[in-house]
Amino acid sequence: MKKQVMNRDWIATARTLSEALPYLQRYSGATVVIKFGGHAMGDAEQMAQFARDIVLMNQVGVHPVVVHGGGPMINELLAKLDIKSEFVKGKRVTDAATMEVVEMVLSGLVNKRIVQAINQEGGRAVGISGKDANMMVCDPVDPALGLVGQPVEVSPDLIHQMHAHKIIPVVAPLGAGRDGETFNVNGDTAAGAIAAALKADRLLLLTDVEGVKDASGSVVTQLSPDQVRELTASGVIAGGMIPKTETALDAIAGGVRAVVILDGRAPNACLLELFTDHGAGSLIRV
Numbered sequence: 652m653k654k655q656v657m658n659r660d661w662i663a664t665a666r667t668l669s670e671a672l673p674y675l676q677r678y679s680g681a682t683v684v685i686k687f688g689g690h691a692m693g694d695a696e697q698m699a700q701f702a703r704d705i706v707l708m709n710q711v712g713v714h715p716v717v718v719h720g721g722g723p724m725i726n727e728l729l730a731k732l733d734i735k736s737e738f739v740k741g742k743r744v745t746d747a748a749t750m751e752v753v754e755m756v757l758s759g760l761v762n763k764r765i766v767q768a769i770n771q772e773g774g775r776a777v778g779i780s781g782k783d784a785n786m787m788v789c790d791p792v793d794p795a796l797g798l799v800g801q802p803v804e805v806s807p808d809l810i811h812q813m814h815a816h817k818i819i820p821v822v823a824p825l826g827a828g829r830d831g832e833t834f835n836v837n838g839d840t841a842a843g844a845i846a847a848a849l850k851a852d853r854l855l856l857l858t859d860v861e862g863v864k865d866a867s868g869s870v871v872t873q874l875s876p877d878q879v880r881e882l883t884a885s886g887v888i889a890g891g892m893i894p895k896t897e898t899a900l901d902a903i904a905g906g907v908r909a910v911v912i913l914d915g916r917a918p919n920a921c922l923l924e925l926f927t928d929h930g931a932g933s934l935i936r937v
């Protein structure tokens with residue numbers, strides 16, 4: 652007979668699975684929106700690992716919705732095409748020529764890469780943008796930013812139908828204008844608006860920092876919207892973290908139960924957050 656050698660790793664693996672039971676029960680049937688930022692995507696192996704996490708989540712009864720970014724990939728193609736691009740307060744000034752490139756990169760390249768990665772891990776992902784079924788209708792944010800959109804009406808129907816058919820939606824952050832325009836929407840903003848429309852249980856904002864840091868530089872594991880406002884007023888939350896915490900506050904005000912800002916480059920970041928005692932990043936909730 653084959654003798655099984657029990658070593659510590661296997662015992663730890665079994666214990667981790669056992670400890671996950673209450674979390675698996677808690678999240679069964681939950682809607683979790685995952686914002687996968689361009690900076691969190693990394694190489695093919697990191698993409699595959701993210702995809703495995705999404706498929707596992709789906710397998711255990713979570714209804715995941717992936718909303719992605721792709722800022723660095725847009726920058727790359729704009730540079731190749733010699734189109735200059737600038738950001739004002741974290742938003743890309745988007746003229747008609749830039750919008751074409753943004754749509755090509757987000758709806759084409761990035762969206763399909765994620766869809767294919769999830770499908771290769773055994774999931775059933777379908778890629779859409781906010782334009783499909785008129786899911787995300789936008790108004791212009793500010794004439795100075797051109798075709799940058801602010802979501803004003805988000806309909807959750809299409810996503811509910813996809814979930815009912817066991818499809819994992821992968822959403823590119825583009826919106827439809829009322830006069831047939833295409834709008835470029837910041838990925839975090841789109842994820843927050845979609846999570847609010849779905850009244851999601853969790854919005855996970857995957858980025859390339861560990862979370863919200865306090866004045867001493869340590870990650871704050873849990874904080875309330877009021878604490879976020881205080882840290883922002885005192886200048887501790889600054890720079891690129893501001894759009895993320897603003898998204899979090901808007902999403903919570905819109906009916907999302909909790910928002911987590913976490914480092915998407917860390918291995919199995921989503922699983923660590925949802926299914927272990929440890930958690931990951933900074934959880935913001937009332």
Ligand code: X2W
Binds near residue numbers: 687719722837
């Ligand atoms: C973003 C959309 C992509 C995005 C852009 O054009 O870069 C606006 O700035 P990350 O990877 O999440 O940064 N849109 C209006 O948000 O990508």
